[in-house]
Amino acid sequence: MPRNGSVPPRQGGLFGASLSCPDIDNLPLIVEPQGGIEVLAPGSVYQPLLLSPRDDTIDVGPGKLDEHEEAFVRDLIRRLHPAGNHPRSSQTPLKWGQREIWLKRNIEKRDDSFRLRVDDSDWFYPDFIVWIVDYETRTxxxxxxxxxxLSLGxxxxxxxxxxxxxxxxPHVVERQLAASGQKVEFAGQTWTFRVRGVLVSTSSLASLxxxxxxxVRDDExxxxxxxxxxxxxxxxxxxxxxxSYIDEVLHLLWHDSSLDHLLAVSATLFDHSAYFAPAGEVEHDLALRHREIAHSESDFVAAVVGDYLKPDAAGHYxxxxxxxxxxxxxxxxxVGKWGLGGEKVPDIREHPTPCEELWKRKQKAGELGGGTGER
Structure with a gap:
């Protein structure tokens, strides 16, 4: 609100026009109730979205948008509705094909805001919730x-x-929801529910x-x-x-990447109440990692990402x-362990499932310890 209260604040609108107390039917818009400056964005279940004013005599809060957050809201609406035919009501969702998108400002350090943390880190409050609803697939x-x-790297x-x-x-959260028996139901039908996130970096690709x-590791x-x-x-x-980057953001929210299965398995390994029997090479490798070295979850995830992120020339991870x-x-x-002294080196060097084989041999030798729920 204004510090001096004498001059009605004016500010550039979300889409560049200079607006002050415009008609409420023309969303997105800037209004000025009691001196506050706010943006009503279509499809937003939290109203208002607050812009940072271009006037240092005006304070705005809580949850005002900085220039990067403001740009994201503007770009999202422009990408989904390039003809300018965005919804004219805050209670009408944005449309992404047949899917609905509801936008929510996630205000930091509020009890009702969404937050995450890992190990002993501080709480992470993402700036926005982008809730995507697909009635056709019930997802x-x-x-x-x-x-x-990643504004500062x-x-x-x-x-x-x-x-x-x-x-x-997000995979840890999904496991917790499943363990508690919570389901998403609508009109008598069970829906698929997922949690996924995206970081939009303001640090350049070159700097990161x-x-x-x-x-990351290459194939050698x-x-x-x-x-x-x-x-x-x-x-x-x-x-x-x-x-155009909005397309990638929405794609990553809706579609899993090559890492998601690995990270879902990792979440299972760190769930001390879960029973886990590895199947396939990737799961045996992750189970070996979990048994071989004591890791924090952050360090475990970092090692997995480093080893599995970059594909080789054939596209294999x-x-x-x-x-x-x-x-x-x-x-x-x-060294002749487990009676293998006479085994031919080429037979091992070309073994088709080395992670599973190593798991079996270490397990037989009693070298894997007693990890929770694994066999």
Missing amino acids: QVFGFVDPKG AGGGWSDAKVVCTLYM SAQAKFN GRNASPGEADFGRARIVFPKSGT GAWVSKNRRRQLMDYAS
């Missing part, structure tokens, strides 16, 4: 987007709390790629800088001129993992 995605997600790299909360913690803590186990597609699989998007597990099998054979 709801509780999406969250942070448009200034991420000091922890892949183990940074905000990155881990976006990539991994140059950080050693964002290095060497450190490599991730490219834009790699960051995308890790749910980090870089905005470009125009609104985790090629280095398989090579490394075969090397470990060769080490066991070379």
Whole structure:
């Protein structure tokens, strides 16, 4: 609200026009109740969305949008309704094909706001909830987007709390919901419900790629800088001129990346009440990691992302993992453990399922310990 109360505040509108107390039927708009400046965005279940004023004599809060958050709201509406035919009511959703999108401002440090944390990190409050509803497939995605997600980079790299909360913690939340027996039902039918997130980085691709803590492994186990597609699989998007990046944001909220199965399995491994029997190479590798070294969840996720994010030339993920597990099998054979002294090296070097085989041999030797719920 105004500090001096003498001059009615005026501000550039969400779409560039200078507005002051416009007609309420013309959304999105700026209004000025008792000196406050607010944006009513279509499809927003939290009203108002507050813009930062261009006048330093005016205070706005709580939850005012900074320039990156304001740009995201504007770009989302423009991308979904490029002809300017966006809904004219705050109670009418945005449309993405046949799907509905409801936008909610997630205000930091409010008891009723959505928040996540991992290990002993501070709470992470994403800037927006982007709730996507598809009546045809009876699917709801509780999406969250942070448009200034990596404004100062991420000091922890892949183990940074905000990155881990976006990539991994939605799978933890889904496990907790399933364990509590909660279901999403509408009109007598059960719906699929997922939680997914996206970070929109205001740090450049070049600056993040140059950080050693964002290095990934290539198929020979060497450190490599991730490219834009790699960051995308890790749910980090870089905005470009125009609104095209919105397509990638919505795609990542709706569709799982190659990492999501791995992270869902990881959430199971850290769930001490869960029973887990690995199946397939990836699950055996993750189970081995969980038993071999004591990890925090953040460090575990960072190691998995580093090893599985970048595909090899054939488009396969985790090629280095398989090579490394075969090397470990060769080490066991070379010292004659478990009666394998006469085993031919080529048979191990070319073993089709090295992670599963290593799991079996370590389990037989009693080297895996007693991890919770695993067999």
